[in-house]
Amino acid sequence: MNVYTTDKIRNVVLLGHGGSGKTTLAEAMSYLAGITSRMGRVEDGNTISDYDKEEIKRKFSISTSVIPLEWEGVKVNILDSPGYFDFVGEVEEAVAAADAAVIVVSGKAGVEVGTEKAWDLCEKYNLPRMFYVSDMDVDNASFREVVETLTNMYGKKIAPLFQPIRENEKFVGYVNVVKMAGRRFIDKGKREECEIPDYCKEYLDIYREALMDSVAETSDEFMERYFSGDEFSVDEIRAALRFNIDDCSIVPVEMGSAVELRNIHNLLTDIVKYFPSPDKRQCAGLNKKTNEIFEGNYDFQKAKSAYIFKTIVDPFIGKYSLIKVVSGVIKNDDVLYNTDKDTEEKLNKLYVLQGNKPIEVKELHAGDIGAIGKLSAARTGDTLATKAIPIAYGKTEMSIPYTYKRYKAKNKGDDDKISQALNKMMIEDQTIKAVNDGENRQTLLYGMGDQHLDIITSKLQDEYKVEIELTKPKMAFRETIRKKSDVEGKHKKQSGGHGQYGHVKMTFEPSGDLEKSFIFEQIVVGGAVPKNYFPAVEKGLADSMQKGPLAGYPVVGVKATLYDGSFHPVDSSEMAFKMATILAFKKGFMDASPVLLEPIASLKVTVPDKYTGDVMGDLNKRRGRVLGMNPTAGGKQVIEADIPMMELYGYSTDLRSMTGGRGDYRYEFARYEQAPSDIQEKEVAARAAAESGSEDS
Structure with a gap:
């Protein structure tokens, strides 16, 4: 592939709801740009960007793919991102590397929740954007409805640039709203001039007015001319569009059919014409040597630096670090310094990835996207620079995984293989987390939702040849007491020679501090128990606290006082007093109104106004206590609640169902509270069953 200078590069992410047609659009662009000789189909599993086995099997995107193509002498790096919410980490990585976005909306399905989420991401990263309405070849597709919905949602900045011409339910041409000219399709990617049909004129006038409104809003001079009835020239409209798309004050709407390759050429041309090159964007880091701000700003004349926005670890194609060059020119024989890991590595080869196909390049200019193979220490988010000028850029803010399940190896002896495979997958996908929960003797797998966990399981089996089973995790309960008890424990054994003798009298009561396991005091007088046995x-107490007598969970909040006892000058030993204490604790704990404590989470749920009633009702059913609501941007509310952590199992799926995917949540552990009696009884029964050997613990 040719080397492109910064002004000849466009980095564009395709966003939108799952199934809206992003991958098909990327395939159509690739075909028109001459990358492929035939168009692949998602249904046939032969597209450039959906190359992973899981993507081919499930027929939707799971990972972000990069497709570099050339159009009108400009390199367009297309980042095809997943639409399903469980793969939001991939989308966040793609958006962080892009300089503009095309939000794909199905003309058949209309504006969906994924469209809204895509818009919110563009707002967060201040990305110039345009809408592309797909599926215009489908019978019941409606460009008009999509434009009306978008205008109602986002106001006058929505500016349609094209209007479809349909005859007998077929998509046969379009009207260019900027030029006010009709075009009819004659062959794939080709068209000829035609008259604008009369039935188009009613909505064409509306679209033209919407476009002129948007252009007029861009300056006082244009506004004056607009109100005085002046017409803007095509060049003036284009110049206004270029300027105002860049500052996000105009969002164009385009349309077409990727399957029939209709109007894709205009989309590619407008990406080149209206979207900014990287040098129009800003990116600053920190020079770790001088502690000064380094403004890389995609300037090829500055010291070389790049950040790794994504990592691919594939058992078949190997490990690739996908980079975006922020400054300078990176060449294939450079020695780069990883400022996050404090390591230097020589580059053997520099690539651009076309889906999963690596293509060697000699150099990458500032603003370009490429890949480096086999960087051993590098991880997503790391900065590569030179040791002389060690720059560090901020890391992309990634979504935190809150959905988790317990996992076990199906086959004994696979634990190490599973651990290694998950480590590789966590390098690639930062929204996967594997945690060893030693307290409950379980391993936990975290992801963005049930579908995410399902795909991780499937990948382990297909790519790494290991199988796991997912089950509901054990909860981290605690045990404590509510009353005071007074007991004695005596350990006495005689079996020839030295015997064993330990005798303690103790009280147990609540300490009032659930942060600590226990507080130990001794008020023994007269040497009834010698001081050397206090430890x-x-x-004995510390050992007893590990597994409480009630249901086998750790004990907290106990004050133990040793006030009396007795000893034998020959048979007493540290072990004997430890055993006597364990006996005393078991009895004393069970005599002091033992209770089970459950972990409580502090939960924040962000939902649009109209769903607050449903969400609060559901939280009440889950034993949650709603503490309040705070309004936030975009007509949403943040519901704050305390909720038992065991009630959050499956919450991700239920919240999506209640809110049509518009709700988000996050939580953190807050404290322990007494569990209801029915839950306590269930846990105590489970402990009894486990001890009798009828159930695997």
Whole structure:
């Protein structure tokens, strides 16, 4: 592939709801740009960007793919991102590397929740954007309805640039709203001039007015001319569009059919014409040597630097670090310094990836996207620079995974293989987390939703040849007491020679501090228990706290006081007093109104206004206590609640169902509270069953 200078590069992410046609659009662009000799189909599993086995099997995108293509002498790096919410980490990585976005909306399905989420991401990163209405070849597709919905949602900045011409339910041409000229399709990617049909004129006038409104809003001079009835020239409209798309004050709407390759050429031309090159964007980091701000700003004349926005770890194609060059020119024999890992690595080869196909390049200019193979220490988010000028850029803010399940190896002896495979997958996908929960003797797998966890399981089986099973995780309960008890424990054994003798009298009561396991005091008088056995008593308590007598969970919030006892000058030992303490604790704990404590989470749910009633009703059913609501941007509310952590199992799926995918949530552990009696009884019964050997613990 040729080398492109910064002004000849466009980095464009395709966003939108799952199934809206992003991958098909990327395929059509690739075909028209001459990358492929035939168009692949998602249904046939032969597209450039959906190359992963799971993507081919499930027929939707799971990972972001990069497709570099050339159009009108400009390199357009297309980032085809997934639409399903479980793969939001991939979308966030793509958006962080892009300089503009095309939000794909199905003309058949209309504006969906994925469209709104795509818009919100563009707002967050201040990305110039345009809408592309797909599926115009489908019978019941409606460009008009999509434009009306977008205008109602986002106001006068929505500016349609084309209007479809349909005859007998077929998509046969379009009207260019800027030029006010009709075009009829004659062959794939080709068209000829035609008259604008009369039935188009009613909505054409509306679209033209909407476009002129948007252009007029861009300056006082244009506004004056607009109100005085002056017409803008095509060049003036285009210049206004270029300027105002860049500052997000105009959002054009285009349309077409990727399947029939209709109007895709105009979309590619407008990407080149209206979207900014990287040098129009800003990106600053920190020079770690001088502690000064380094403004890379995609300037090829500055010291070389790049950040890794995505990592691919594939058992078949190997490991690739996808980079965006922020400054300078990176060449294939450079030695780059990883400022996050404090390591230097020599580049063997520099690539651009076309889906999963690596193509060697000699150099990448500032603003370009490429890949480096086999960087050993590098991870997503790391900065590559030179040791002389070690720049560090901020890391992309990634969504936190809150959905988790317990996982076990199906086959004994696979634990190490599973651990290694998950480590590789976590390098590639930062929204996967594997956690060893030693307290409950379980391993936990975190993801963005049930579908995400399902795909991780499937990938482990297909790519790494190991199988896991997912089950509901055990909860991290605690045990404590509510009353005071007074008991004694005696450990006495005689079996020839030295015997064993330890005798303690103790009280147990609530300490009032659930942060600490126990507080130990001794008020023994007259040497009834010699001081040298006090540490043994404390050790007996510490051991007892690991698994409480009620249901086998750790004990918290207990004050234990040793006030009396007795000893034998020959048979007493540290071990004997430790055993006596363990006996005393078991009895004393069960005599002091033992209770089970459950973990409580502090939960924040962000939802549009209209769903607050449903969400609060559901939280009440889950034993949640709603603490309040705070309005936030975009007509949404943040509902704050305390909720038992065990009630959050499956919440991701239920919240999506209640809010049509518009709700988000996050939580963190807050404290422990007494569990209801029915839950306590269930846990105690489970413990009894486990001890009798009828159930695997």
